[in-house]
Amino acid sequence: MMDTMTFSALAEPTRLRMVEILKDGPMSVGDIAERLALRQPQASKHLRVLLEAGLVEVEAAANRRNYRLRTEPLEAMDTWLEAYRKLWNERFDNLDDYLRQLQSEDK
Amino acid sequence: MMDTMTFSALAEPTRLRMVEILKDGPMSVGDIAERLALRQPQASKHLRVLLEAGLVEVEAAANRRNYRLRTEPLEAMDTWLEAYRKLWNERFDNLDDYLRQLQSEDK
DNA sequence: CAGGAATATTCCTGTCAAGGAATATTGTTA
DNA sequence: TAACAATATTCCTTGACAGGAATATTCCTG
Numbered sequence: 001m002m003d004t005m006t007f008s009a010l011a012e013p014t015r016l017r018m019v020e021i022l023k024d025g026p027m028s029v030g031d032i033a034e035r036l037a038l039r040q041p042q043a044s045k046h047l048r049v050l051l052e053a054g055l056v057e058v059e060a061a062a063n064r065r066n067y068r069l070r071t072e073p074l075e076a077m078d079t080w081l082e083a084y085r086k087l088w089n090e091r092f093d094n095l096d097d098y099l100r101q102l103q104s105e106d107k
Numbered sequence: 108m109m110d111t112m113t114f115s116a117l118a119e120p121t122r123l124r125m126v127e128i129l130k131d132g133p134m135s136v137g138d139i140a141e142r143l144a145l146r147q148p149q150a151s152k153h154l155r156v157l158l159e160a161g162l163v164e165v166e167a168a169a170n171r172r173n174y175r176l177r178t179e180p181l182e183a184m185d186t187w188l189e190a191y192r193k194l195w196n197e198r199f200d201n202l203d204d205y206l207r208q209l210q211s212e213d214k
Numbered sequence: 215c216a217g218g219a220a221t222a223t224t225c226c227t228g229t230c231a232a233g234g235a236a237t238a239t240t241g242t243t244a
Numbered sequence: 245t246a247a248c249a250a251t252a253t254t255c256c257t258t259g260a261c262a263g264g265a266a267t268a269t270t271c272c273t274g
Contacts, residue, residue, distance in 0.1 A: 004120050011114035012232085023191060029251055042233065044252055049231095063241055063250050071195040074188060081185055084130060088178040119262085136221055149263065151222055156261095170220050170271055 002080040006073040009053035014038065015046050019055060019069060026059070026068035109187040113180040116160035121145065122153050126162060126176060133166070133175040 010016050017036055021027065027035075033043035047067055050056045055074075056067045117123050124143055128134065134142070140150035154174055157163045162181075163174045 002123060004118050004123055007114045007118035007123070011111050011118050013111050014232095016109060016111055016114070023194070030249095039234080040251070041235085041253080045232080048252080060241085065251065069194070071191065074191045075195055077184070078188055078192065081181060081188070084178065084181045085185065087130070087176070088182055091178075121262095137219095146264080147221070148223080148265085152262085155222080167271090172221065 002076065003073070005053045006055065006077060009049055009055055012046065012049070014042075015050055018046060018050060022056065022067060022069040026066040028061075028064040028066050030064070032067065109183065110180070112160045113162065113184060116156055116162055119153065119156075121149075122157055125153060125157060129163060129174060129176040133173040135168075135171040135173050137171070139174065 010019065014036060018032060021032065021035055029040065029043050029047065032038075032047070033040045036043070038046075047056065047058075050067075051058060054070055054072060057070050059066050059068065117126065121143060125139060128139065128142055136147065136150050136154065139145075139154070140147045143150070145153075154163065154165075157174075158165060161177055161179060164177050166173050166175065
């Protein structure tokens with residue numbers, strides 16, 4: 001059963017952008033805030049939500065806290081999607097069948 | 108750019124369950140409500156959100172309205188995930204490399 | 215057209231999330 | 245330890261959203 005907390009966390013545009021930025025590697029709070037034109041407190045608050053959703057982890061480095069993307073929730077999404085992929089693949093298959101049928105009628 | 112409306116719609120547990128139920132085929136409002144032990148108005152309201160998010164479509168059939176899952180938003184999620192899949196595949200690759208290394212050291 | 219079944223909408227209320235501003239905390243360095 | 249940089253937290257206000265109850269709408273059938 002898919003955890004809705006992942007969806008809640010990603011439903012907020014700023015947090016989705018955070019995830020996309022962190023795809024390229026860990027980053028400090030300040031850098032994230034600057035990159036997204038956020039005030040630092042808002043950045044911290046959003047990162048907290050991502051942290052509680054398990055979408056990021058944090059590592060203290062000197063004065064800074066580097067946030068790194070965690071892939072587990074995304075893997076879970078991927079697994080959840082698995083059951084739905086065949087729904088649109090079926091359509092392709094049907095289209096495929098249809099095209100084959102047309103082709104054989106052409107002969 | 109991934110549409111956050113999809114995530115918002117799926118962030119609500121009842122709506123997620125609706126999507127999962129509709130995976131097996133279209134269903135009327137009443138049947139959905141019964142299946143999820145919801146009152147009819149709540150079912151209609153949640154279906155409206157799913158409709159506006161493009162996650163379902165509706166077809167009138169006599170007195171009933173049958174809701175059917177639309178896969179486009181899910182396909183978009185799948186596409187969005189594509190950029191992240193390599194993140195956990197890389198790990199597997201690294202583990203794979205590591206295991207190969209161990210094995211060759213064993214020789 | 216009346217009546218009834220299925221569905222949608224409205225109104226109300228309580229809860230929760232988000233931004234702004236201020237402040238607290240933690241860690242570093244002189 | 246004092247001062248400073250980086251980050252976290254709190255308080256406040258506002259707006260969105262969910263459930264409950266009542267009602268409106270739509271469509272079919274006699």
